[in-house]
Amino acid sequence: MEVTNHSEENSQEEIKFEIIAKVPKEKLQVPLDLYGESAAMETYVRIPFLLIGVLFLIHNIFLAGRSYDYNTYENIKNIEISIVGIIVLAVFIIAGIAMSKNSAVKKELKEIAKRYNIKTEVVQEEFSALAVHMYGGRGVVLKK
Numbered sequence: 268m269e270v271t272n273h274s275e276e277n278s279q280e281e282i283k284f285e286i287i288a289k290v291p292k293e294k295l296q297v298p299l300d301l302y303g304e305s306a307a308m309e310t311y312v313r314i315p316f317l318l319i320g321v322l323f324l325i326h327n328i329f330l331a332g333r334s335y336d337y338n339t340y341e342n343i344k345n346i347e348i349s350i351v352g353i354i355v356l357a358v359f360i361i362a363g364i365a366m367s368k369n370s371a372v373k374k375e376l377k378e379i380a381k382r383y384n385i386k387t388e389v390v391q392e393e394f395s396a397l398a399v400h401m402y403g404g405r406g407v408v409l410k411k
Contacts, residue, residue: 284393289383298375299398305368306404311361315354322350373409380409 286295330343380390387409395406 284397285385285389286379286383286393287397289385290379294379298372298379298394299401301368301372301375302398302404302407303402305365305372306398306402308361308365308368309404312358312365315358315361318354319351322347369407372407376407376409 326347335343376390376394377387379385380387391407391409395408398404399406
């Protein structure tokens with residue numbers, strides 16, 4: 268795969284990625300798919316925080332500033348804490364899944380670097396550029 272860049276002077280500069288030249292497409296597609304799934308999960312993490320904000324507004328509009336007897340107050344408090352607890356648990360589950368996918372991406376990339384004799388830094392930079400272009404997100408950082 269070659270990326271062609273058109274500059275203002277209409278000269279063409281070809282940028283060739285070493286990982287695209289050396290690594291078979293099927294081997295490179297596995298970490299790309301995992302990265303895409305991981306990047307898509309960022310949206311799912313935002314939803315629970317939006318729900319917490321909505322619950323905070325509902326609490327302030329309908330419940331705050333009113334007086335309730337002790338049993339009703341305890342029931343309201345328990346229900347609110349349970350809902351927030353479920354939302355926080357969902358965030359931790361989503362984060363755990365995303366972290367496992369990121370770990371699998373890093374493992375695949377390290378294996379690619381080792382198998383095809385490409386520097387880890389080159390794999391990191393080129394894969395991150397390719398993955399961010401295709402799926403968005405922040406890219407991948409490989410530790411040595």
